[in-house]
Amino acid sequence: MGVEVVVEGLSKSFGKQTIWRDVSLTLPPGEISVLLGPSGTGKSVFLKSLVGLLKPEHGRIVITGTDIVRCSEHKLYDVRKLFGVLFQDGALFGSMNLFDNIAFPLREHTKKGEAEIRRIVLEKMEMVGLIGAEKKLPGEISGGMRKRAGLARALVLDPEIILFDEPDSGLDPVRVAYLNQLIVDLNAQIDATFLIVTHDIGTARTVPDNIGMLFRRELVMFGPREVLLTSTEPVVEQFLMGRREGPIGMSEEKDAGQAAAELAALRAGGTSGTLGGPKGGGGTGIVPQLEPTAGLPIRRAVERRRDRVMQILHTLPPSAQDAIINSLTREEQQHYGVFAGAGATQVQPPVQTATANQAPNPTPRPTPFPRTADLPQSEWQPQSGALSSDDAPAAAPAPGRKRGWLRRGGEK
């Protein structure tokens, strides 16, 4: 199973330009998460921070007990070995054939012999459907094949966390659909933790278990996919629908008055609405999540996630609760004590699948839905979020400060 990534209170600036501040989220082990956000909101900066290529000024990133914001270079080197990264263009060496490109990390970072390297490279090339293309140069193949070659290279060191920086960029919709299926299939096979940065709404709606969104220098949301996909936050709706009307402007956020007037006109039916449409096909609401191709293992993350989400169900917005309950089978609904069609206010307290790191849940709760700003990060507290003893402890959260996993932009 992949490892968990805990991000707490992370802030990054370049000189006087704040990119984002106070970002907190947890990437659950083995699950697929997507990070959305308008261009320039710092998604790539976030990925680079996760892998230790950029240093945020505040906050921490805890991976297998190490805070990589503060650890030594030596420790960072060790933690980096857990990562595989698929860069936007595949980042292949133009003068090397695909075999040598994919073998490169093994030759650079391990002492494996050529026979072993060949076995591993061919195994990963098969996983991404590139068998037979070993001798091709990057310039001789399509963009989709280059992405898959980049992915094979990201896989050769058996990473526990894979970061995908806009895997859909430059691909036609059909190639994006194939790549999305490949991502889900890989997750089923290796059970690593995936984080995908994308603008593709089709990808965001069908691939991940969790979705987050950066806007106005903040993480406005991060949580189970059903939360963002049923959200009525103007910025989220605008993004999912690919509309011009709303808080997101051409090159920066809009004047609040202008955005409010546009939204009012839109709701009254007086503007062009979704004309132009987003990449990947827009839309809000839940659509089925992609499943692994027949014959592959099931995604082990799905069951873990179901247990995790049912533990925090009562903290979610009613529309997300309904969507989650409706996605369960009748047996699962009985197991968790929830009832489809009864409405979110009928949610029963989750059945306790007692684990060492979960507090008991003593009283049945009706569901007074809390303000989104007050929602907890998660009631699931995995152990690898704890710092190992040789790392500097991070500052405790300020008194009264909530670890919001779901926060409205601007609200505190």
Ligand SMILES: Nc1ncnc2c1ncn2[C@@H]1O[C@H](COP(=O)(O)OP(=O)(O)OP(=O)(O)O)[C@@H](O)[C@H]1O
């Ligand atoms: N090394 C750097 N030095 C200074 N500024 C930087 C650096 N890297 C990124 N930035 C700035 O950080 C901001 C966010 O950039 P980033 O590429 O992370 O955005 P993004 O959300 O990934 O955008 P896009 O969706 O267009 O790829 C931009 O204003 C960019 O100019």
